[in-house]
Every structure is written in C-alpha cells, then in structure tokens.
Amino acid sequence: MAILELQNLKKYYATHKAVDDISFSIPEGSIFGLLGPNGAGKTTLLRMITGIFYPDSGEILFEGKKFNPVDDIAKIGYMPEERGLYKKMKIGEQALYLAMLKGMSKRDAMKKIKEWFVKFEMESWWNKKVNDLSKGMGQKLQFVTTVLHDPKLLILDEPFSGLDPVNSNLIKDEIFKLAQKGTTIIFSTHRMEQVEEICNNIVLVNNGKKILDGSVKQVKDEFKEHIFKVGFDKLPGSFSSTAFDIVASNENSYSVKIKDGNKPANVLQEFLNQKASIISFNEVLPSLNEIFIKVAGTKN
Amino acid sequence: MNKIWLVIKREYLTRVRNRTFILSTILLPLFFIGFIFASAYFSIKSTEKQKVAVSDSNGIFRNSFQNGDLITYEYPSDVNANNFKDKGYSAFLQIPQHYNSGVDSISLISTKQLGIDAEDKIKDQINDAIRNQAFLKNNIDKKVLDSINKLNEDQSYKFRTVVKQGNKTEKSNAALSYGIGYGSGFLIYITLFIYGAAVMRGVMEEKMNRIAEVIISSVRPFQLMMGKILGIAAVGITQLLIWIVLIVLLSSVSTSFISADTLQHAQAINNGMGAAGDSSAAMSFLNAKSTFLSANWALIIPCFLFYFLGGYLFYASLFAAVGSVVNEDPQEAQSLMLPITMPIILSFIIMTTAVGKPDAPISVWASIIPFSSPIVMMGRIPSGNVPVWQLIVSMLSLIAGFILTTMLAAKIYRTGILLYGKKVTFKEMGKWLFRR
Numbered sequence: 001m002a003i004l005e006l007q008n009l010k011k012y013y014a015t016h017k018a019v020d021d022i023s024f025s026i027p028e029g030s031i032f033g034l035l036g037p038n039g040a041g042k043t044t045l046l047r048m049i050t051g052i053f054y055p056d057s058g059e060i061l062f063e064g065k066k067f068n069p070v071d072d073i074a075k076i077g078y079m080p081e082e083r084g085l086y087k088k089m090k091i092g093e094q095a096l097y098l099a100m101l102k103g104m105s106k107r108d109a110m111k112k113i114k115e116w117f118v119k120f121e122m123e124s125w126w127n128k129k130v131n132d133l134s135k136g137m138g139q140k141l142q143f144v145t146t147v148l149h150d151p152k153l154l155i156l157d158e159p160f161s162g163l164d165p166v167n168s169n170l171i172k173d174e175i176f177k178l179a180q181k182g183t184t185i186i187f188s189t190h191r192m193e194q195v196e197e198i199c200n201n202i203v204l205v206n207n208g209k210k211i212l213d214g215s216v217k218q219v220k221d222e223f224k225e226h227i228f229k230v231g232f233d234k235l236p237g238s239f240s241s242t243a244f245d246i247v248a249s250n251e252n253s254y255s256v257k258i259k260d261g262n263k264p265a266n267v268l269q270e271f272l273n274q275k276a277s278i279i280s281f282n283e284v285l286p287s288l289n290e291i292f293i294k295v296a297g298t299k300n
Numbered sequence: 301m302n303k304i305w306l307v308i309k310r311e312y313l314t315r316v317r318n319r320t321f322i323l324s325t326i327l328l329p330l331f332f333i334g335f336i337f338a339s340a341y342f343s344i345k346s347t348e349k350q351k352v353a354v355s356d357s358n359g360i361f362r363n364s365f366q367n368g369d370l371i372t373y374e375y376p377s378d379v380n381a382n383n384f385k386d387k388g389y390s391a392f393l394q395i396p397q398h399y400n401s402g403v404d405s406i407s408l409i410s411t412k413q414l415g416i417d418a419e420d421k422i423k424d425q426i427n428d429a430i431r432n433q434a435f436l437k438n439n440i441d442k443k444v445l446d447s448i449n450k451l452n453e454d455q456s457y458k459f460r461t462v463v464k465q466g467n468k469t470e471k472s473n474a475a476l477s478y479g480i481g482y483g484s485g486f487l488i489y490i491t492l493f494i495y496g497a498a499v500m501r502g503v504m505e506e507k508m509n510r511i512a513e514v515i516i517s518s519v520r521p522f523q524l525m526m527g528k529i530l531g532i533a534a535v536g537i538t539q540l541l542i543w544i545v546l547i548v549l550l551s552s553v554s555t556s557f558i559s560a561d562t563l564q565h566a567q568a569i570n571n572g573m574g575a576a577g578d579s580s581a582a583m584s585f586l587n588a589k590s591t592f593l594s595a596n597w598a599l600i601i602p603c604f605l606f607y608f609l610g611g612y613l614f615y616a617s618l619f620a621a622v623g624s625v626v627n628e629d630p631q632e633a634q635s636l637m638l639p640i641t642m643p644i645i646l647s648f649i650i651m652t653t654a655v656g657k658p659d660a661p662i663s664v665w666a667s668i669i670p671f672s673s674p675i676v677m678m679g680r681i682p683s684g685n686v687p688v689w690q691l692i693v694s695m696l697s698l699i700a701g702f703i704l705t706t707m708l709a710a711k712i713y714r715t716g717i718l719l720y721g722k723k724v725t726f727k728e729m730g731k732w733l734f735r736r
Contacts, residue, residue: 014731047718050517051517051520052513052516052517052521052718069520070520073517073518076517078514078517079514080513080514080517082510082512082513082718082720083510083511083513083514084509084510084511084514085509085511085514086505086506086509086511087509088314089314097306097310098514098515098518100306101303101306101307101515101518101519102518103302103303142514145514
C-alpha cells in the first residue's frame with residue numbers, strides 16, 4: 001500500500017513553475033529517493049507534503065485519505081534543508097518543546113528523549129545550550145528531534161549536507177534501523193550517488209516535472225546499455241568480434257558492448273576462444289547520475 | 301489551540317527569565333515617576349477665548365478685573381452656576397461673601413478644562429483685585445503695601461475648579477489630566493516600539509537560526525506567528541502590572557518619608573486652622589497626592605490596558621511580517637520598518653496636541669482611526685471630555701483594525717519566513733497578499 005500518493009500536483013510561482021503536474025506514489029516501508037538538481041522543485045514538493053504550502057491544484061493522499069496538515073503532521077518527521085535550532089535554549093528543553101509541538105505528551109516525550117540521548121551518548125548535554133555544541137553535536141541533536149515522535153513518514157531534505165563522515169554513518173545506520181521497523185523514509189537530494197545504495201525506489205524530477213520513477217533496479221535495467229567489464233590476468237590483444245565491440249580498454253580490462261542478438265555467454269566464449277585468462281566478468285550498470293544526465297538531456 | 305499555547309509558553313518563559321527583562325522592569329518605573337512629575341509641571345497654553353461671568357456677592361470686585369487678550373470678564377446679574385453656558389459664557393466665577401474667611405472658596409465653574417494658563421490668569425486677577433481693594437481702603441504707605449503683598453502671597457483664600465457635565469460635578473485639574481494623558485500616551489508609544497521590535501527580532505531570530513521551517517512543519521505558520529505575538533503580549537502585560545504595583549508601592553513609601561507630625565500640621569493648615577509655616581512643602585505634597593488620586597483612574601487604567609493591547613496587536617503582526625522578510629542585513633529591516641514606524645511617530649506628535657486640545661478635530665479623528673488611536677486616545681481620556689460614542693467607535697475600529705493587519709501580515713509572514721537570500725520589495729509583498 002502507498003503511504004503517500006501525489007496526484008497531479010502543481011505549484012506555480014510568479015516567475016516559474018516550481019512543481020508542474022507531478023504524480024507518484026511512495027510504498028509504505030520503502031526508502032524513497034526524491035532526486036533532481038538544485039532548483040528542480042524538490043523542496044517545494046516536500047513543503048506541500050509537510051503541509052507548509054498548499055498546492056495550486058492536485059491532490060495529496062496520506063494513508064489513502066486526503067492529506068490533512070493539521071492532523072497528519074504528527075505522523076510526519078521533517079528535517080528541512082534549511083535547518084537549525086534555538087541557539088540560546090537549553091538542549092533538553094528544546095527537544096521537549098519540539099516533541100510536544102508534534103503532539104506528544106510531556107511524559108512520552110521525556111521518555112523518548114532519554115532513550116535517544118542515551119543511544120547517541122548525549123545524556124550530559126541536557127542543560128547545555130546549542131551555542132555550546134560543536135557542529136557535529138548539533139547535527140545529531142537535529143536528527144534526534146526529527147525522529148522523537150516516531151513518525152510513520154520521515155522526510156529528510158539533503159540530510160548529509162554538512163555532515164562529517166562519522167555522523168553521516170551514524171545517521172545512515174539509524175535510518176536503516178527505522179526502515180526495518182517499518183518507517184517510510186523520503187530522501188531528497190541532488191547528490192544522486194549518495195542514495196543509490198540506500199534507496200529502493202526513486203523519482204527523478206527536473207524543472208518542476210517528473211522525468212522518471214520506479215525501483216532503482218527497474219530504472220537501471222531500463223537504461224542499461226549492455227556493457228560488460230571483463231578483467232584479465234594479462235590483457236589479450238585486441239580483436240574484432242561478431243558478438244561485441246570493445247568500447248574502452250584499461251591496463252587489464254576491456255569494457256565491451258554486446259551486439260544485438262547476443263548474450264553475455266557469447267562474449268565469454270569468444271574471449272575463451274582467444275585463450276585469454278579471465279579473472280572477472282560483470283555488467284556495468286549506469287549510475288543514477290548518468291541516467292539523469294541522459295534523460296534530462298533528451299527531455300530538454 | 302494546544303500548539304499555540306505551547307508557543308506562547310515558550311515565548312513567555314524565555315523572555316521573563318531573561319536578565320534584561322528583570323532589570324528594565326525595575327528601572328523603568330523610577331524613570332516613569334520622574335517623568336510624570338516633570339510633565340505635570342508643564343503648563344498648557346490655552347489659545348481659546350474665554351468669557352467669564354463673575355458673580356460677586358460683596359460687589360467689591362465689580363469692574364476691577366482687567367480684560368485680557370484671551371479672557372474677558374462680565375458681571376451679569378441673571379447668570380448662575382447652572383445657566384452660564386446657555387447665556388454664552390465659558391466659565392462662571394463665583395466669589396462668596398466670606399471669600400477670605402478660609403472656609404468658603406472662590407469657585408471657577410466650567411464645562412471644559414480651561415487650561416492651566418487661564419486658571420492662573422484668573423487667580424492673578426483675583427489677587428490684583430484684592431490688592432486694589434486694600435489700596436483703596438488704606439492710604440498708600442510702604443509698610444501697608446508690603447503687608448498687602450504678604451497677604452497676597454499667603455493666599456488666605458481657597459480656590460477650586462469644577463467641571464460641570466449635566467448633574468455630575470467633579471473636581472478637576474488641568475495639569476494633572478495633561479500629565480496623565482501625556483504620560484500614558486508616551487508609555488503606549490514606547491511600549492509599541494519595545495514590544496513590536498521584540499516580535500520582529502524574535503521572527504528574525506527564527507529565520508536566521510533556520511529553525512522556522514522545522515517549527516512550521518509541526519505548527520501552522522499562523523500559529524507560530526500568533527503564539528509569538530501573544531506570548532510577547534503576555535510579557536508586556538506582566539511588565540505593566542509589575543510597574544503599576546511598583547508605582548503604588550513607591551508612592552506609599554514616599555509618603556512615609558514625611559513624618560506624621562508634619563503631615564498633621566499640614567492637614568491643620570489645610571483645614572484653615574493653623575498658620576503657614578515651614579511645612580508648606582508637606583502641604584503641597586498632600587495637595588499633589590490628593591489631586592493625583594482625584595483623577596478618574598477607574599476609566600484610565602482599563603482604557604490604558606485596552607489601548608496598549610489593541611495597539612500592540614495592531615502593530616505586532618506588521619512587525620512580524622517585516623521580520624519575516626528580512627535577510628541577514630539589519631539595514632534592510634530599517635528601511636522595511638519605515639512604513640510602520642511613521643504612523644506611530646505621527647500618532648505621538650498628534651497626541652502632544654491632543655492632550656492640550658482634546659476636542660480639536662484632529663485629536664478626535666486621530667483617536668478613532670486605528671493607526672493612531674491607541675496613542676492619541678490615551679492623550680484625550682484623562683481630560684474627561686471624550687464622549688462615550690467616540691470611545692466605543694475607536695475601540696471597535698481598533699479591534700477590526702488588528703484583525704485586518706493580522707490577516708494581511710500572516711500572508712506575508714508565511715512566505716517570507718521561508719525565503720532566503722533574496723531582497724524582498726514591497727511590490728512582491730503585495731503579490732503575496734493575494735496568494736492562496
């Protein structure tokens with residue numbers, strides 16, 4: 001079942017169409033990538049999903065029903081790209097305030113805060129102010145305040161921007177744990193290589209329009225160019241083949257493109273016929289970045 | 301609703317716990333008391349022409365008053381305290397037979413405040429007349445003249461002014477209503493800026509710290525804005541209430557500085573039983589205190605709280621809107637604030653006129669239009685001359701006014717708060733007003 005379904009969403013500004021007729025749905029429990037370059041309309045989309053903006057037209061369904069920002073917002077955790085905290089407020093009080101704004105009772109919020117503070121080794125910070133924290137500590141706190149209320153849908157806009165590798169990994173791990181527990185997660189980023197390994201479904205947007213969506217595997221299969229990389233102990237001499245063309249060569253590998261009507265086995269067979277000592281053989285799939293460039297290029 | 305309450309609570313607590321708040325709450329009343337006393341000494345120059353009907357039961361003052369540029373005196377026989385207005389007089393001066401007995405008082409009765417200047421001139425005329433009488437009775441002699449002058453300085457008669465409106469007669473004091481009007485108008489002017497700027501800074505802080513979007517993914521932008529405005533309003537009311545309590549406390553403490561003995565002495569003089577002595581300071585203090593208490597506080601204080609709140613609510617959302625569109629540059633805030641600060645400053649200027657001329661058309665209009673009514677109306681109220689209908693229209697239009705400004709400002713706020721790195725023009729803000 002889809003936890004979130006967008007139908008023909010439109011949001012126009014005076015000067016440009018930020019979101020222009022976008023539809024897609026997000027399966028419950030998935031890790032979903034919302035990808036596109038800066039200015040593609042990702043943040044506007046997210047602001048409509050979080051109820052900050054109203055769409056000019058179109059429909060948002062949350063858990064199968066028309067999205068109601070006032071009630072449904074408590075089930076959503078949103079870490080915007082422009083994020084921050086009250087600098088002069090004590091950390092404990094701040095976490096409590098943000099959790100209660102999401103509708104938690106004081107008692108539940110305290111319990112959850114303690115749990116997370118222990119998990120992230122932040123117990124001693126309670127009475128500190130954000131001003132006294134390092135940047136990395138602030139980022140941890142920001143993440144904790146986003147997930148305190150156990151959102152069903154967690155939306156992270158450029159979550160890794162400005163994160164050091166240690167915190168990056170820490171938060172990535174927590175995201176996986178949340179996903180395992182059934183939380184649906186939306187990743188929004190322009191750095192597509194970051195999410196390839198994390199997401200199972202993606203949607204690509206550019207200039208306010210959706211250019212493709214589907215599971216990562218589907219998308220890659222659709223755009224693969226039947227290129228294989230063959231590694232050798234010792235590189236054999238170049239030869240022409242009816243089964244493939246060599247498109248690139250390295251110190252000890254060839255990249256080959258299979259000709260129509262041939263199979264990977266034919267390629268291997270031909271190399272074996274040459275008595276080449278093969279040590280590896282694998283398909284080269286296009287990166288999301290490459291796919292994006294290709295699709296965005298043809299659509300424009 | 302629950303969420304607005306959370307926002308209000310946070311705004312209130314973080315401010316009330318602040319050291320600056322505690323300090324300014326204690327220091328300002330001291331400044332304010334000094335200001336009230338100082339402004340009470342300022343007299344108003346009345347420019348209205350007054351025609352005074354004099355009733356003199358002894359006949360000794362007849363024709364001895366000098367007509368001036370502004371005040372003319374007449375001695376009609378058919379005019380009394382009840383019909384002087386109908387006969388075309390602006391005031392009625394009643395001099396009883398035993399005016400110098402220390403028991404009866406010479407009364408100046410008018411339908412409106414005459415102004416301090418006019419009162420002083422009339423008093424001077426009375427003094428001169430008394431002296432002239434003395435000259436006539438005695439052959440002029442240096443010693444006699446001195447003693448007459450002495451008599452004058454001692455003022456062995458009592459003088460009171462009465463404002464008569466229908467059947468209601470009140471003791472009145474022009475300087476006092478001037479002082480209170482000016483003081484409360486000024487206080488509203490200052491607090492509008494203090495708390496309005498606090499709202500603006502609060503909004504800017506949330507935008508700069510990049511927490512605005514985090515919060516409005518939990519509460520509606522309108523809730524966040526209103527929570528902040530109401531939270532700061534609560535801070536303002538707390539501060540005002542503390543000030544009122546402090547002022548009452550300080551004035552009762554200052555009373556106890558004057559020894560009971562001196563006070564008794566002064567009271568005796570007041571009752572016309574003792575001789576003037578070194579206790580004149582205590583006496584004038586007593587007078588000041590009793591006139592201060594004679595003001596219509598039951599009307600002034602509720603009106604002050606209403607106009608403080610109304611004026612604050614009217615302007616606070618506009619300040620919030622400005623705070624929301626400002627980027628890092630404080631210079632930008634300055635120029636964007638101009639359309640808000642101009643009407644406030646203009647109101648203050650009108651108020652300084654309104655305290656002296658509460659019935660002038662500009663005073664009346666400015667006290668009804670919501671842009672200026674909080675400050676100007678407070679300048680008029682202590683004079684006791686504001687008709688009830690004007691007060692009601694003014695209050696209703698202020699309520700309608702702040703609902704309107706809040707609605708408009710909320711539209712600018714919700715867009716501005718999320719907009720970074722772009723200088724916003726008034727034209728653009730105008731467009732936001734019409735967005736869904």
